[in-house]
Amino acid sequence: DTGVSQDPRHKITKRGQNVTFRCDPISEHNRLYWYRQTLGQGPEFLTYFQNEAQLEKSRLLSDRFSAERPKGSFSTLEIQRTEQGDSAMYLCASSYPWEGGEQYFGPGTRLTVT
Amino acid sequence: DAKTTQPNSMESNEEEPVHLPCNHSTISGTDYIHWYRQLPSQGPEYVIHGLTSNVNNRMASLAIAEDRKSSTLILHRATLRDAAVYYCIPVVGSGNTGKLIFGQGTTLQVKP
Secondary structure, three states: OOOOEEEOOEEEEOOOOOEEEEEEOOOOOOEEEEEEEOOOOOOEEEEEEEOOEEEEEOOOOOOOEEEEOOOOOOEEEEEOOOOHHHOEEEEEEEEOOOOOOOOEEOOOEEEEEO | OOOOEOOOEEEEEOOOOEEEEEEOOOOOOOOEEEEEEEOOOOOOEEEEEEOOOOEEOOOOEEEEOOOOOEEEEEEOOOOHHHOEEEEEEEEOOOOOOOOOOOOOOEEEEEEO
């Protein structure tokens, strides 16, 4: 297994455009998380899936953001009508479902909104 | 969510041990204590976690105070590759999502 992968690694977009990011978790992991990290800060939790069910969303996840995990494998995070404040690193992580299980992170997608 | 307090930064010399402290006085009895680190321009990396007993793995050791209000991550021989931001994170146990709430962490500098 090659770990968690994310695509693209970098995305530059103009304000107002829509963007979509993909995350492929470790294949045996049924928990999947999205986080966002701005410069100089620790990552912030955005949303969580167990299999295909989205079970928790942060208040940070405005209605311009939507995440899916249609078959319980890969996940997508879409941002509609991007704003400059959306510029950040978007991180995906996956884990087994047991208590206290560690998370494995992907390399992230760096989004720059101009 | 339990609050954590970590020093903003620490320095170490290469090949010397490093002790990274974390206070988590509001932790509940079922919260696990996780440590992650983040190297520059990379996603966070899991280091170690524990509940009550001290833990060892190939990367580090975790010493948990008897009252569980603090813990210390121990790197036995620091290398240049260990320069990173280290995060101490209480993770709610039973019946929870396991989401991670990151603080500011400790930036570790390792001098050659």
